Amino acid sequence: MKRMAKFFLVALVSVAAITFVSCGKKEAETIKIGVAGPHSGDLASYGIPTIKAAELVAEEVNAKGGIDGRMIELVIEDDVCKPEVAANTAAKLVGDGVVAVIGHICSGATKSAMGTYLDSELLAISPSATNPPLTQSGDYPNFFRTIAPDDAQAAVEVAFAYAQGYKKIAVLHDKGDYGKGFAEFCKAILEADKKAEIVLYEGITPGAVDYTAIINKIASSGADAVIFGGYHPEASKLITQMKKKDMNIAFLSDDGVKDDTFIKVAGEYAEGVYATGPIDTSSNPLAIKAVKAHQDKYGEDPGAFFINAYAAMLALVNAIDVANSTEYADLTNALRSNYVDTPLGKISFDEKGDAIGVGFAVYQVQNGQYVELK
């Protein structure tokens, strides 16, 4: 009798287990993916394009029969770009049983949501949060992004300066938020690496009638390269007057200078100037396709971070497909070890969660045009 009871118990448990498993399987028939960001309020225009990108990818995948037969279901939650709201948004998504999140959009909101996701072993891919510590601090191993961090441009610039063998670098900026921020990142990287010496670090006054004093200062500092953070009007004045003085010092600048007006104004003096700028994706066939799909469905051009969000969604779908799983460890592993074709080009993710193959390239003025240096 005792034996019999034991047998029944085992049978019962196994049956229950089978039903439970099959039940679970039925539940997981759709793959829930969270989409979080500001969808209302002042900053809605930053968040809504990401929903559209996720919807377009989901529709396409579902039309082809889903991922290994499982359909994608989007769970869309608004965080209004506020850190205090984002924590609730995150808790809600966790409760809804999503396998991963596309978002958040704003860096502050992202940071506040990441802790919740980390505790629940959920990963998030942001198309737009550029705050450097999100990846660099190492606090959030579950965080990925398909946009370059704020200091990526400076990192590319400084790496290029090392590659060119510059040892003494003068870092200048125009005292504006953008130019000074860029110069400060460059300075921080240069100081941390100690591979080149900063011989001059100064701000110049935009619109001043004459820059010869600062140019003389550059000359007497013995710099072999100038890194300038700012926009093209000051850059063209500096480079023109430097070249007129026969100063043979390399001139490296940022996206604010990678503008055709710079070449138009500085003319022949612009030749040879280096400037970093976002990697050009406009000719990428997937980007063209994504934009076209958006135009067909919504009748207008896509908004901010649409391409990045589209890439994030594709990367996630690919990871689920490759890993054959929706488990946190499998997904993060798949994201880090696979390259995937996206509108941003072929991308993967590094240990910290920054996208490899996304970000900035160095361009040089050659024969009156910016040419990307490979």
Next chain:
Amino acid sequence: MKLDFFFQLLMSGLTRGSIYALIALGYTMVYGIVKLINFAHGEIYMIGAFTALIVSGVLSMYGMNPVFIFLIAITAAIIYSAAYGVTLEKIAYAPLRKAPRLSALISAIGMSMFLQNYVLLAQTSDFLPFPELLPEFGFLDPVKFIISTNQFLILVTTTVVMVLLTFFIKFSRTGKAMRATSQDRDMAQLVGININKVISITFVIGSALAAIGGVLISSHIGQINFYIGFIAGIKAFVAAVLGGIGSIPGAVLGSFVLGITESFGTGYISSDYEDAFAFVILIVILIFKPSGLLGRKVSEKV
């Protein structure tokens, strides 16, 4: 090397000073005669630069000698700016001559905004490249690292213009009439001086000097846009106040003090505080000499 650097900074300061002086003279002369701070003066400088750009652009299509183009362009800029200056006076200041001084001042600020936006709409908001018209002077090659052709040209032109202006004011009939008007407008009128003519001439001279400055500095810097007059104008105004507004030698001295301070401040301390140096020196001088370096003490007439 240390000495070279010193001279480079000195030259850069003198260049700046010269440009400030060309603009500051317009402020100070107008103030001396009509007791008005002509805030639209920076815009006259900008219009001079634009005129030269347009004229030289048209002429270089005909393949003329660049030096001729430069001379024609600068002449056109002078004529055009002078016309603007006089028109400005007739439209915006003359009707307010008897009004409180604040009204004329506001009118001047209004004209400044108007002219900026007019050029913005009529031309463009973009920066435009300003052609290099003059060849490099061969004889400056050995000292090129200290003084460039353009700097040399700015210094020489400014010196010549200053000398001519001094002679004009000191010895010509019109110059004497201007000084008389500046001293006492009613009395000058009583002895038969045509005040309106004197004021017009003052605006013509001031605007012409600004135009020269505009062309020289634009060919030095190599680019212009509608906004260049604002910063140049403010700095020149500071220079004029520094030297004692109303005084012609004062404006020149103030401009050089300002230019050299900025240049040495940038060179030996930091260019981060370039504008701060300008205003600190202004404050220091005004504390010790409230009417400026060479300004006359204003005594209330009883």
